[in-house]
Amino acid sequence: MHAFxxxxxxxxxxxxxxxxTMMLDKGLGPRMVEDFLEIAGEHLDFVKFGxxxxxxxxxxxxxxxIRIYRDYGVEAHPGGTLFEIAYIQGKLEEYFHEAxxxxxxxxxxxxxxxxxxxxxxxxxxxxxIDHGFKVISEVGKxxxxxxxxxxxxxxxxxxxxxxxxxxxxxLIEARESGQNIGVYDEKGNVKEDEVEYLIEHLPAEKLxxxxxxxxxxxxxxxxxxxxxxxxxxxxxxxxxLESMRRGLRxxxxxxxxx
Amino acid sequence: MHAFxxxxxxxxxxxxxxxxTMMLDKGLGPRMVEDFLEIAGEHLDFVKFGxxxxxxxxxxxxxxxIRIYRDYGVEAHPGGTLFEIAYIQGKLEEYFHEAxxxxxxxxxxxxxxxxxxxxxxxxxxxxxIDHGFKVISEVGKxxxxxxxxxxxxxxxxxxxxxxxxxxxxxLIEARESGQNIGVYDEKGNVKEDEVEYLIEHLPAEKLxxxxxxxxxxxxxxxxxxxxxxxxxxxxxxxxxLESMRRGLRxxxxxxxxx
Amino acid sequence: MHAFxxxxxxxxxxxxxxxxTMMLDKGLGPRMVEDFLEIAGEHLDFVKFGxxxxxxxxxxxxxxxIRIYRDYGVEAHPGGTLFEIAYIQGKLEEYFHEAxxxxxxxxxxxxxxxxxxxxxxxxxxxxxIDHGFKVISEVGKxxxxxxxxxxxxxxxxxxxxxxxxxxxxxLIEARESGQNIGVYDEKGNVKEDEVEYLIEHLPAEKLxxxxxxxxxxxxxxxxxxxxxxxxxxxxxxxxxLESMRRGLRxxxxxxxxx
Numbered sequence: 170m171h172a173f174x175x176x177x178x179x180x181x182x183x184x185x186x187x188x189x190t191m192m193l194d195k196g197l198g199p200r201m202v203e204d205f206l207e208i209a210g211e212h213l214d215f216v217k218f219g220x221x222x223x224x225x226x227x228x229x230x231x232x233x234x235i236r237i238y239r240d241y242g243v244e245a246h247p248g249g250t251l252f253e254i255a256y257i258q259g260k261l262e263e264y265f266h267e268a269x270x271x272x273x274x275x276x277x278x279x280x281x282x283x284x285x286x287x288x289x290x291x292x293x294x295x296x297x298i299d300h301g302f303k304v305i306s307e308v309g310k311x312x313x314x315x316x317x318x319x320x321x322x323x324x325x326x327x328x329x330x331x332x333x334x335x336x337x338x339x340l341i342e343a344r345e346s347g348q349n350i351g352v353y354d355e356k357g358n359v360k361e362d363e364v365e366y367l368i369e370h371l372p373a374e375k376l377x378x379x380x381x382x383x384x385x386x387x388x389x390x391x392x393x394x395x396x397x398x399x400x401x402x403x404x405x406x407x408x409x410l411e412s413m414r415r416g417l418r419x420x421x422x423x424x425x426x427x
Numbered sequence: 428m429h430a431f432x433x434x435x436x437x438x439x440x441x442x443x444x445x446x447x448t449m450m451l452d453k454g455l456g457p458r459m460v461e462d463f464l465e466i467a468g469e470h471l472d473f474v475k476f477g478x479x480x481x482x483x484x485x486x487x488x489x490x491x492x493i494r495i496y497r498d499y500g501v502e503a504h505p506g507g508t509l510f511e512i513a514y515i516q517g518k519l520e521e522y523f524h525e526a527x528x529x530x531x532x533x534x535x536x537x538x539x540x541x542x543x544x545x546x547x548x549x550x551x552x553x554x555x556i557d558h559g560f561k562v563i564s565e566v567g568k569x570x571x572x573x574x575x576x577x578x579x580x581x582x583x584x585x586x587x588x589x590x591x592x593x594x595x596x597x598l599i600e601a602r603e604s605g606q607n608i609g610v611y612d613e614k615g616n617v618k619e620d621e622v623e624y625l626i627e628h629l630p631a632e633k634l635x636x637x638x639x640x641x642x643x644x645x646x647x648x649x650x651x652x653x654x655x656x657x658x659x660x661x662x663x664x665x666x667x668l669e670s671m672r673r674g675l676r677x678x679x680x681x682x683x684x685x
Numbered sequence: 686m687h688a689f690x691x692x693x694x695x696x697x698x699x700x701x702x703x704x705x706t707m708m709l710d711k712g713l714g715p716r717m718v719e720d721f722l723e724i725a726g727e728h729l730d731f732v733k734f735g736x737x738x739x740x741x742x743x744x745x746x747x748x749x750x751i752r753i754y755r756d757y758g759v760e761a762h763p764g765g766t767l768f769e770i771a772y773i774q775g776k777l778e779e780y781f782h783e784a785x786x787x788x789x790x791x792x793x794x795x796x797x798x799x800x801x802x803x804x805x806x807x808x809x810x811x812x813x814i815d816h817g818f819k820v821i822s823e824v825g826k827x828x829x830x831x832x833x834x835x836x837x838x839x840x841x842x843x844x845x846x847x848x849x850x851x852x853x854x855x856l857i858e859a860r861e862s863g864q865n866i867g868v869y870d871e872k873g874n875v876k877e878d879e880v881e882y883l884i885e886h887l888p889a890e891k892l893x894x895x896x897x898x899x900x901x902x903x904x905x906x907x908x909x910x911x912x913x914x915x916x917x918x919x920x921x922x923x924x925x926l927e928s929m930r931r932g933l934r935x936x937x938x939x940x941x942x943x
Contacts (some may be wrong), residue, residue, distance in 0.1 A: 172489040173505075173525050176512050177482040196924035198720030204456030208488050221933025222924045224693040230724050231688040247689075250935055254692050257939075267689050282935040311935030344935075346899075383604075408454035408480045417479025419508055419540040419569030419602075423515075430747040431763075431783050434770050435740040462714030466746050641862075666712035666738045675737025677766055677798040677827030677860075681773075 178415055178427045184214055187374055188396030191215035192407055196222050199233050210241030212411040220250035235272040249279025249307050257283055265300040279307035294334040306331035309342025313349050325370045343379035359388045386410050387420045395425045436673055436685045442472055445632050446654030449473035450665055454480050457491050468499030470669040478508035493530040507537025507565050515541055523558040537565035552592040564589040567600025571607050583628045601637035617646045644668050645678045653683045694931055694943045700730055703890050704912030707731035708923055712738050715749050726757030728927040736766035751788040765795025765823050773799055781816040795823035803846055810850040822847035825858025829865050841886045859895035875904045902926050903936045911941045
């Protein structure tokens, strides 16, 4: 039972599917993860091990972390960059094999730093699913100059394409910073017209908005609702985000419908 | 005994009363809290469990955390937003009851997100004290547009009013960010003339300045002295703040009188 | 063995000498340090206990932390500010004595907040070495107004001077923030012409660039190479930095030569 359990409204949702919170783990120690999940785990769906960092971490620790996260109902997956590195090195089979041995059930398929023609992305997503994984794909380029070239119409097409290929969800790229990338400007402010265009043309429940900054989280909660799917949340802000989803912080108090 | 104990000057003060450091806890795990307090606990007076987050956390963990903090001489209290939610839901009695059962000795009474006419705030503060709690009140609105409407003269009146009603200390609102709110501008710079006005018209030892950013902490230490009461300090900056109070960091070295 | 060990290229370097990563510890608890090093320790050379904070921490905990860091091959040293305080108090002998008893092998000699004429800095560096320590010196002033007065030519002379006096490495001051100080502008952007001047006139392997922000780390990796010596790295970014050194993050993917 929660403290002051008579004050917080419930949030009805289907875990891993709606109202998703996805956290960015940049290399937390295993004891820290356990301690964190004891207090915050129930408010998390997914955790992303950022970019290629797990290839710099002890295998047994990564296995242990995946298991600890799962014990608390949280599914971990490696960052898309690690997939991209395996892909350009021609080591996809080894990638799938190792991911399976480590215990991952979800994989991220992205082309943030590499060229992946659309047909090829389809083939890779299908291949990943054939290997028994669920796929979260990502749309957007990590280099702001390349990212800006992608028109809104193209973004919509990319997302639809990945969904048709079998992706469970599609991440809208915003990196760790949430600045000068995708739907955010240099200061991290939301480009509202762009978000509106995307929402209008795509099923909201299929998107996960990377939203590392608080103002971005507030925006999506007020725009889409308490069950907006949000990603790249820093560990220390996971419970804060849940409190905003439920109107328990000034920013959304009295403004959300649960 | 401290390392290099012959280098650090002592800081004479009365705990919970002068030279207060109040930290913001956004949901630290219990083991993390214990480990943190082992090294930093002696430099803390109060910890605020931010806004409504504890109503999303396991009751037993919150009880345990309150106890751990107290073991290190640190008094925890729930964020004012949680009080405000209980108030607008008409559940103040249950609020007091649960707060007592959890072990809180201090409660924060604020009206950052709700309307609380002055007479009513008096009544609530008195009521809280009647229930055996000590009161820390807060002055300021969480929405910058509403906050800006409050004149300096009004702010002074609000503070005096809360003190007359029995509040031990009054927090000057600055939120987690310390930007575009209260006495801080969009970049977090101190509006010095506003601070000077408040200091001139109010007893400094009764105020706790929310000062999450380092430049803000430096400002108040140099302006008011090493025993300025400061709040909303992020956990990782608690010892840094103490070092600045004692002239052990470049920003205040040779500039503070202890 | 690392997870996905077939993906990450090795980084050849000599620990404590090239490709250095130096972290800033602002007061981590001992269990947290142990947990952190279990996953990240192999990617670290040095840790700096920021400014004077250890003189506010329990001696036994500091001894324990130094030992834990060393168990993972990481050498801790107190911030230069602590040396400066000992120096102006005329307590250098006690400083060396206590540092030795605590287990430090490296000491930082700086003049960021005090005046230390060049001959005197030589004498102090030599004295520190005579006491059995290795010296990391720092060049730069903590107050931006004082720091700006130092010309590039002077900076080069300061560094050369400290190296001649026996310093192992020289830190280029950037503080915790990396903004409006040394080679960084108000926004933390690198003043590229200044860095180029310094690189041209000084041996790169002798410098450690304080580079707390990601864009700064990326800059030096792309400019100097994966083995750039970088300091003041926040704990949560240690593995991220290593991933960038090895081209495992979008910012440097395909752009580094190992």
